[in-house]
Amino acid sequence: MNFFLLSILKAAVVAFVLLTTLAYLQWVERKVIAHIQVRMGPYRVGPHGLLQPLADVIKLITKEDLIPPHVNKFVYLMAPFLAVTMALISISVIPFGSEIHVFGTSTWMQLTDLNIGLLFILAVSSMGVYGIALAGWASNNKYSLLGGLRSSAQMISYELPLSIAIASPLLLVNTLSLREIVQAQTGSILHWNILRWPAPQIVSFLVFLIAGFAETNRVPFDLPEAENELVAGFHTEYSSMKFAAFFMAEYANMVTVSCMTAILFLGGWQPLFSPAWGSNYVPTLIFVVAGLIAISHGLNPARKFDRITLPITGVVFLLVGALFLVPAVQEALIPLFWFAAKVGAILFLYIWIRGTLPRFRYDQLMRFAWKVLFPIALANLLVTGLVVALQ
Amino acid sequence: MSGPPLTWYLILSAVLFALGVAGFLFRKSVITIFMSIELMLNAVNLSFVAFSYQLKQVSGHIFAFFVMVVAAAEAAVGLAIILTVFKNRETLNVDQVNSMKY
Amino acid sequence: MDVILFLVFAIAAVVCAVNVVVQTHPISSAISLIGVMASLAVLYLLLGAEFLAMAQIIVYAGAVMVLFVFVIMLLNAGSEAKRGRSLTAQLLGFPLLIVFLALASYFIQRFYPGNTPVLFGTFKGGTAQMIGRALFTQYLLPFEVTSVLILIAIVGAVVLARKEL
Numbered sequence: 001m002n003f004f005l006l007s008i009l010k011a012a013v014v015a016f017v018l019l020t021t022l023a024y025l026q027w028v029e030r031k032v033i034a035h036i037q038v039r040m041g042p043y044r045v046g047p048h049g050l051l052q053p054l055a056d057v058i059k060l061i062t063k064e065d066l067i068p069p070h071v072n073k074f075v076y077l078m079a080p081f082l083a084v085t086m087a088l089i090s091i092s093v094i095p096f097g098s099e100i101h102v103f104g105t106s107t108w109m110q111l112t113d114l115n116i117g118l119l120f121i122l123a124v125s126s127m128g129v130y131g132i133a134l135a136g137w138a139s140n141n142k143y144s145l146l147g148g149l150r151s152s153a154q155m156i157s158y159e160l161p162l163s164i165a166i167a168s169p170l171l172l173v174n175t176l177s178l179r180e181i182v183q184a185q186t187g188s189i190l191h192w193n194i195l196r197w198p199a200p201q202i203v204s205f206l207v208f209l210i211a212g213f214a215e216t217n218r219v220p221f222d223l224p225e226a227e228n229e230l231v232a233g234f235h236t237e238y239s240s241m242k243f244a245a246f247f248m249a250e251y252a253n254m255v256t257v258s259c260m261t262a263i264l265f266l267g268g269w270q271p272l273f274s275p276a277w278g279s280n281y282v283p284t285l286i287f288v289v290a291g292l293i294a295i296s297h298g299l300n301p302a303r304k305f306d307r308i309t310l311p312i313t314g315v316v317f318l319l320v321g322a323l324f325l326v327p328a329v330q331e332a333l334i335p336l337f338w339f340a341a342k343v344g345a346i347l348f349l350y351i352w353i354r355g356t357l358p359r360f361r362y363d364q365l366m367r368f369a370w371k372v373l374f375p376i377a378l379a380n381l382l383v384t385g386l387v388v389a390l391q
Numbered sequence: 392m393s394g395p396p397l398t399w400y401l402i403l404s405a406v407l408f409a410l411g412v413a414g415f416l417f418r419k420s421v422i423t424i425f426m427s428i429e430l431m432l433n434a435v436n437l438s439f440v441a442f443s444y445q446l447k448q449v450s451g452h453i454f455a456f457f458v459m460v461v462a463a464a465e466a467a468v469g470l471a472i473i474l475t476v477f478k479n480r481e482t483l484n485v486d487q488v489n490s491m492k493y
Numbered sequence: 494m495d496v497i498l499f500l501v502f503a504i505a506a507v508v509c510a511v512n513v514v515v516q517t518h519p520i521s522s523a524i525s526l527i528g529v530m531a532s533l534a535v536l537y538l539l540l541g542a543e544f545l546a547m548a549q550i551i552v553y554a555g556a557v558m559v560l561f562v563f564v565i566m567l568l569n570a571g572s573e574a575k576r577g578r579s580l581t582a583q584l585l586g587f588p589l590l591i592v593f594l595a596l597a598s599y600f601i602q603r604f605y606p607g608n609t610p611v612l613f614g615t616f617k618g619g620t621a622q623m624i625g626r627a628l629f630t631q632y633l634l635p636f637e638v639t640s641v642l643i644l645i646a647i648v649g650a651v652v653l654a655r656k657e658l
Contacts, residue, residue, distance in 0.1 A: 075520065116621060119547035126555025130527070133559065137520065137566050149566060156559055176621055394495035394612040398605050400540070402598045403503050407510050407529070409594075414514035420573050422519045422565060426526050429557070430510055433533055436549075444540045445609055449618045449627050452545050456624070459552055460639045464646035466557045470564045471653035477568050484573075 006103075010111055011092075018091055022251045023053035029351045036355035047309045063240035068139075071237065075138035080238065080245035083131025087252035090124045093117040094259045095179050097269045097335035109269075109332065110179060117178040118170070121260060122163060125215060129155045131249065132217075132224075136234035148234040150362055151217060151224030157369040158214035158221075164377035165208040168384045169193040169201050169264050182268030192267035199387045203380045205265045207373055209346075212257035214369065216250060219354040223362050254350055255343070262342035269335035280330065283337040287321030290314075400441040407434035420483050421473055425466070432462045495613055498539060506532035517572040519565045523558060530554040541616030544624050 027042065027049065034041025042049025067073065097109035114120055129152045136148010170176070172193060173184040185192050193201050214221040224234065235246050262268060271279040291314040298310030324333055360368065411434060414427030436455040443451020473483075480488055509528035516522045530553050537546035602608070628636055 072520075075524070078524075114543075116543050116547050119544070119551065119621075123547050123550035123555065126551050126559075129555065129559055130562070133562055133566070134520075134524075137562075145566065149563065152559060152563070156556065393610040394539075395499045396602075396608045396610055398598075398602045398608055399499065399503070400536070400611065401601055401605070403506065403536075405597055405601070406507055406594065410507075410510045410514055418514070418573070420519060420570065422561065422568075422570055423513075423522050423573075426513055426519075426522050426561065429526060429553075430513060430529060433530060433553070436545075437533055437536065440537055440540050440542045440545060441611075443542070443619075444611060444616050447616065447618065449623050452542050452619055452624055453627050453632050455542075455545055456548065456628070457635060457639060459548060461642065463552055463557050464643050466560055467646045467650045468653070470560055471650040473564065474568070475653050483568065483570055 006105065006107055007111070010107070014091060014096075014111055018088070018252070018255070021255065022248055023057065025251050025255070025347065026056070026247075027053050028347075029354070032348070032351045033355040036352070047305070057244075060240050060244040065240045065242075068237050070140045072138045072140065075134050076237075077242075079131050079135035079138055080242040080249070081131075082134070083128060083249040084245045084252070086124050086128040086131065087249040087256070090121050090256045091252070091259075093120055093178055094256075095182055095263065095268060096339055097332060100332040102332075108179065109336065113177055113179045115175075115177045118166065118176045118181070121256065122159075122166070125253070125256070126156075126159060128249070128253065131246075132234050135238070135246070139234070139237040141237055144234050144236050147224045147236070151234055154217070154221060154224060154362075154365060154369075155215055157366060158211045158373070161207050161369065161373040161377040162211035162215060164374070164381055165204045165211060166260075166264065168199075168204040168377075168381050171381075171384050171388050172196055172199060172201070178263055178268075182263055182270065185267040185270050187270075188273045189267070192265065192270070194265040198391055199384045201265060201380075201384070203376065204384070205261070207377045207380065208261060208265070209349075211369075211373060212261065213350070213353070214365070216253040216257055218250075218254065218350060220357045220359045221365055223359055223365065254347065258343045258346040258350070259339075261346050262339060266342045268342075269339040271334070271338050280324075280334055283324040283334060284321045287317045287324065291317030291321060397441055397445055401438060404434045404438040404441065407431075407437070419485055421476070421485050421488075422483060424485065425469055425473070429462060429466065432458055495539065495611065498613075499536070499611070502532040502535045502539075506536070519570045520562070523561050523565060526561075527554050527558050530558065539613050540611060540619075541614070542619040544619060544621045 030052070031041040031049065042052040045052045045055045067076065092111040093114055095108065095110040095113070099106055099108050132155070133148050133152035136144045136146075136151070139145070139148075169181075173181050175181060175184070185196075189195060190197070194205050195202075213219075217224060235243055238246065272282070273279050294310050294314030294317060296314075298307060298314060301307050301310055324330065324337070408431055411427045411431035414430065415424055418424055418427065436458055439451040439455040439458070441451075443449065443455075476488060477483060480493060482488065506529050509525040509532065512525035513522045513529065516525065530549060534546040534549045534554070537543075537549060
């Protein structure tokens with residue numbers, strides 16, 4: 001098939017899946033945080049609140065889109081656009097799976113593979129700082145300015161431990177291309193970068209995760225946008241779609257950092273143990289067990305309408321589990337399943353920590369970056385380099 | 392279809408450098424003068440990379456890399472100096488910072 | 494295709510550079526300078542300098558310009574006042590500039606030897622491996638010296654910007 005046509009098709013599929021994921025990520029977050037806080041979360045709009053993202057989108061689109069008269073118009077309108085563009089561009093180099101054969105040609109499940117793919121993601125996340133800094137400045141409001149300045153200072157401070165934490169597994173794989181980083185971790189869990197002999201990258205993984213939390217302005221580092229500290233910080237003066245743009249940018253950044261963690265440390269789309277030991281049946285097993293549990297709960301449910309929704313969910317899960325056994329789609333779906341499982345686990349970690357930890361004060365945050373994380377990342381790089389060189 | 396000749400890159404570098412010099416000479420705000428200096432440095436980097444393409448060596452890239460590093464260090468110190476001058480003179484206009492005594 | 498890409502990003506770079514010099518408010522100049530750096534990064538990619546293009550965006554557009562934007566926000570720099578311009582300069586300036594640039598372009602084109610066309614993908618020596626190898630073997634001394642330079646810059650900036658007790 002023509003290269004351009006294939007690229008456009010891949011881009012359309014990735015864009016659609018990404019935007020749906022962003023919408024439903026918000027639903028997952030609200031449900032998980034609600035259950036951590038022993039309450040229900042969105043429940044009424046559609047079965048178990050599944051149509052809540054749709055309702056939110058409708059609300060945000062139809063809200064009055066006002067531009068306050070005292071703002072610098074060009075920068076005010078450009079800032080959310082910049083934030084969202086930079087957040088969404090970084091998905092274009094992420095490998096979702098291995099090679100598949102579709103429509104007569106073979107192609108990789110990745111929009112494009114740059115041989116400096118890792119640097120591209122770092123570059124795009126550096127540019128993402130501008131969206132927030134300029135939004136804070138353009139709003140002509142002292143709370144927004146303070147929020148914007150604090151947030152951008154936090155993001156550039158944590159870029160440093162982030163980059164150094166990325167450098168340590170690079171010493172083990174010797175390539176900057178994301179596709180080759182994943183391919184270098186073939187084998188089982190013992191070949192993933194986090195547990196790879198001779199230099200397991202556990203410290204680097206933790207530093208990357210913590211710096212990733214700070215880069216995306218999530219709890220416990222979300223002082224710049226905390227509602228009860230700074231009157232919502234840099235997005236105080238934004239309404240409707242521009243506000244939605246900032247939130248979409250934040251969730252897209254979360255997804256990017258989770259994908260990068262999965263690729264750099266957890267082996268990307270590689271399975272937990274090699275297919276020779278039967279790892280191709282793990283997705284089927286998981287979905288069938290989940291379906292059976294859903295159906296068994298549906299037989300005497302706690303709420304009346306769960307008598308309908310739980311069995312339907314169970315049947316859907318069983319069908320998906322059966323889908324994984326079809327050999328025609330197996331080569332596409334199984335790497336996708338493993339990748340989605342790892343990214344989903346890290347996103348769940350993000351949401352779990354948001355529901356559990358209090359937030360840092362700003363000076364504690366900056367001190368943590370420069371005096372704790374940065375030396376730890378440097379020491380880890382030194383030790384990894386030493387071990388690799390002496391091998 | 393062939394690409395643009397290398398001289399076009401050199402002409403672009405000359406134009407950007409000339410614009411940087413013009414900004415440096417004609418602007419009054421010290422921050423804009425600083426940004427014109429960064430523009431000049433970028434123009435020179437483009438020249439280095441263009442010549443490195445011509446001679447098929449990587450030394451041009453290395454030199455451009457060093458120019459970038461020095462420009463970053465210079466921006467840090469220069470902006471700190473600007474902050475100090477602003478704290479003492481309360482103006483960012485270079486015409487008014489024209490004597491050692493305030 | 495290469496010609497179209499070059500023309501698009503070269504014109505973007507020149508327009509943004511003119512904006513840097515012409516705009517009165519420093520933030521507009523700063524945003525235009527970010528535009529110049531991004532366009533130059535694409536031109537580096539066309540010249541085969543992929544590592545340098547990414548370094549340009551990470552270091553220059555993503556760190557140095559953020560510093561500029563911070564300082565402009567902190568100092569609350571306002572627009573410069575427009576001064577009176579002499580009519581002679583305006584009438585003569587632009588045509589003379591165009592003539593000067595045309596002469597410079599002509600001389601560069603005519604007398605520059607070896608006018609190779611720049612095709613994307615011809616120069617493969619700009620990868621991270623090649624730059625790393627050169628940086629750590631042939632240019633090791635300048636590399637270590639720049640690290641001392643950066644240390645001096647950090648110490649200088651911290652000393653200059655701290656509160657006087």
